[in-house]
Amino acid sequence: MKQFISVKDVRQPSELMKLAKMLKKQPFAHRHYGQNKTLGLLFFNPSLRTRMSTQKAALNLGMDVMVMNFNSDSWTIELANGTVMDQGTQEHIKEAAAVISQYCDIIGVRTFAGLKDVEDDYGETILKKFIEYASVPVISLESATLHPLQSLADWLTIDEHKAHSRPKVVLTWAPHPRALPQAVANSFVQWMQVADVDLTITFPTGMDLSPDFTKGCKVTNNQEEAFQNADFVYAKNWSSYSNYGQKATGHEDWIVTQYKMALTNNGKFMHCLPVRRNVVVSDDVLDKPMSIVIEQANNRTYAAQAVLLKMLGYEG
Amino acid sequence: MKQFISVKDVRQPSELMKLAKMLKKQPFAHRHYGQNKTLGLLFFNPSLRTRMSTQKAALNLGMDVMVMNFNSDSWTIELANGTVMDQGTQEHIKEAAAVISQYCDIIGVRTFAGLKDVEDDYGETILKKFIEYASVPVISLESATLHPLQSLADWLTIDEHKAHSRPKVVLTWAPHPRALPQAVANSFVQWMQVADVDLTITFPTGMDLSPDFTKGCKVTNNQEEAFQNADFVYAKNWSSYSNYGQKATGHEDWIVTQYKMALTNNGKFMHCLPVRRNVVVSDDVLDKPMSIVIEQANNRTYAAQAVLLKMLGYEG
C-alpha cells in the first residue's frame, strides 16, 4: 500500500478490517516487520486518540516513532508553487516532504480543513502535495475531508458488536457550538458503502454533506424516522457543505438522547470522540452500556496497526 | 500497586525505597518486565526532572513511552459532571482517561494546584477523576498537594548520605518571588513520617502547612533553632495554607546560607529543584559539597523505576 488517505486506496477493505481484528488478538506477533523501521507522525492540528493510538500501533509492530508538532517544533510551510518566499512561510512543502521521507519509512500527516475555501479543502492541498513530494508511503491521520483510520476502526467496532448480518447503521448529524469539518462523516459514509450494512444518513435541512459522498445513500431530514430499528447510531457534527463551512443554528434538538435511542433496535451509540457531552449526546446515553465509544477508540490502535503492517509488506 | 499518588498507596514504603536503591545498582536487570508495555506521560504543567527521569526509568525497564503535553497537543478537558459542554471545554475527563487507558499500561499525570480554591486543590479533582475513569494504574507526576516520586527520591538520598541512624531532618520554608504549591512540602512530611528520621519543620509565622500533614510533627518559627544539629536541611518555598495561596512578603532573610548551614551537624543541603539561586539558597551553599541536590535529581530515576516495576507486577 503506497498511501492510505481514502478507502479507495485499499484493494480489499474487508480483508484490511479482518487483519485489524486479528491484530487485536495478537498485537505483538509481527514485531519483526517493524524492526529498524521508523514512523514519522506530523501534526498540524491537535490530536489525542490519533496521536497515541498510531504511536501504540507502531510500537506494537516493533517500529520506532518520531512525533513532530509541525507548527510549534518546525518551520512555517509554503504550499503554492512559484511563490517568492519573502513573507511568512519558511520552508516549501517540496523540501519538507522530500527531506522527512529520508528519515522515515512511513509518514503520517494530520491536517484539518480550513472551512473557508471548499476547493482548497476538497482538493486536499496539503496532503496531496505532501504525497507528491514524499518518497515513502503516507498515512492520513485525518485530512481536510476524510479520516480513514477512524472509519476502519468504526467498521471493526460495528463488526464486533453486530447481532445479525447487514445491521442498520444510522449516521446522524448532531449539534455543536463550533463549525467542524465534514471529514469524519464523509469518511464513515465511504467505508460503510463497502461494508455489509444498511446505511441511513440524517441531518437537518441545509446540513447536507457533499453529494459526491452521499449519492446513492438513503438520506432523510427526519431524525426519529431514521432511528427506527437502527442497530448502530453514529453521531457527528459537521458544518454545512452547500453553505460551505457555516455552522447550523437552532438545531439543538438534534442531540442524541436516551429517548431517541429507545426508538432503535437496542442500538449501540457511536462517536469518534472528543464529544461535547449534553450537546452532541446526553450523559444518559454515553454513560450506559449502549455506548461503545471507548471501544471505538480502542480499535483505533488495531486499524492503524493493520495499515502500517500492510505498508511494511505484510501479505498474509 | 494500582495507584501511586501518596505514601498511603504503598504497603511497605521502606521496601519500596530499598527497591529503588537496588535498581540504582542494576538499572537494566529487569527489562523483561517492561517488554511490550507502554507508559503514557501526560503533562498539564512544565517539567524537566519528572519528564526526563520518569522516561528514563521506563526505558531502563524496557518499556515504551508516549509523552503528551496535554494543553498544547490535545483538547481542553472538562472536569464537572453533567455540564452542557457548549463552551470552551472539548473533551470530558471521563472519555480522556478511559481512552488513554487503552493505549497505555501505566499512566503518569502531572497537574499543579490552582492555588485559588483550597477544596478544589486538596480534593485533587483532576487526578482523582482521572483515576476514577482510568482502567490502568496511575502515577502522580506531582499533583495539587503531593509529589510522591520526589519524596521517595529524597528518602533514598537521605538514606545514602546519612552518617548515623535516625538523622535529624529539617524542612525549612524559603523565600520565592511567586506563590508556589505546598505539594513538595506536604509530600516530604508525609514520607519522612514513615522513615526513621527526626523531623523538624520551620517556617515564618503565618506560613503553616495544612495541619492534616503537620499534626504530630515538631514545628517552630525559629529557623536558626531548627538548624541546630541538623543532618539534612531541606529547603522549599510554599504559599500560605491558612491564607490560601498567598505568598509571603518580607521574609527574604529565610534564605539558606553558609552561615546558617554552619549551625548544623555538618548537614547536607537538599532541594527538589528548580531552585532560585540567592533567593531560596545562596551560591555558597549550592556550589559546595554539602549540597546534594543533583544526587536527589539523579535518584528520581530510581524512585520512578521502583514504582513502575511494582506496577508491572514485580514481587521481589
Add this chain to the structure above:
Amino acid sequence: MKQFISVKDVRQPSELMKLAKMLKKQPFAHRHYGQNKTLGLLFFNPSLRTRMSTQKAALNLGMDVMVMNFNSDSWTIELANGTVMDQGTQEHIKEAAAVISQYCDIIGVRTFAGLKDVEDDYGETILKKFIEYASVPVISLESATLHPLQSLADWLTIDEHKAHSRPKVVLTWAPHPRALPQAVANSFVQWMQVADVDLTITFPTGMDLSPDFTKGCKVTNNQEEAFQNADFVYAKNWSSYSNYGQKATGHEDWIVTQYKMALTNNGKFMHCLPVRRNVVVSDDVLDKPMSIVIEQANNRTYAAQAVLLKMLGYEG
C-alpha cells in the same frame, strides 16, 4: 570524543567523514553500541532536519531518545553567575546541565544566536556553560556561531558528488527577508578548510563574516566571478558581522539562478535548508538535478550517527 561543537573537537575530521560514509551503507550494523544508552535532545529553537535526523541516527544505533522543547516543556534558564534569581528565570543552567547529565549518556543542544551582542553570541554562552556543567558528552545541534553536524553532512555530500579531486567550492551569500545567524556559513568555512577542496567565499560589500573564520580564504565581492568553474555552489544568507546582526538591503540580485549556475563547471547547488524559494535560489535551480539539497539533508543522519558512535566509544 567529549564534545562536538566545532571541527576543532575532531582529531581526524576526514576519518569522521569516512565513518559517516560507511554508516550510510550499514546504518544498523552498530546497534550494540547504543544498547541501554540514552540521547537527550534539547531544543531552544525550532528544528526539522536536526530534530529528525539526529533522532534517526540514535535509533539506528539502538539508542533511546528523549526530546525536550526547552522553552515550552520546561523552565526558563538563568545563565549568569551570582544572580539573585528573583525575576523571570526559574532554573540556573548549572543545575539544568548537571541534572540532565544524569538521565542521558549524550546530550544535544540547539540554541541560536540572539544577533544583538556579538560577544555573547561568539562567546557561545549557553552552549559553553552547558558543557561546563554537564558531566556527559555534548553535541551542538547548531549553536550561535557554528553548525558542525550540518557541515559534516555537507562534506560527505561533496565527497559523494565530486567529479575530480580538489573540487572548487563556492560559498555564496544569498538574500533573505530576515536577519539570520552566521553559524552555517562559519561552520562550512571551518570544515572546508580541513577538506581537500578549493574554497571561495563571495558576498556583497559589508556582509563579511568574522575574520576569525575567513582569514586565509579566497574572498570576493563579485559573485559571478566566484561562480566561474565552480563544482559546488553553497548558498546561504547571513546577517552582517561587522554591523552586527543587521540584515542586508538591496541585494536581491544575489539570488542564485539557472543563469548564474551556467557559469559553473556543471556545478551542484547546495543549501542547508529550510530555503526561501525564489529569494535565496530560484525554482529553476532547486527543481533540477543540479540541486543536491535533499541528499545533504539525508546525510545529516549519517553525520550525526558518526559523531554519536564515536562518543559511544567506537574506535574503528
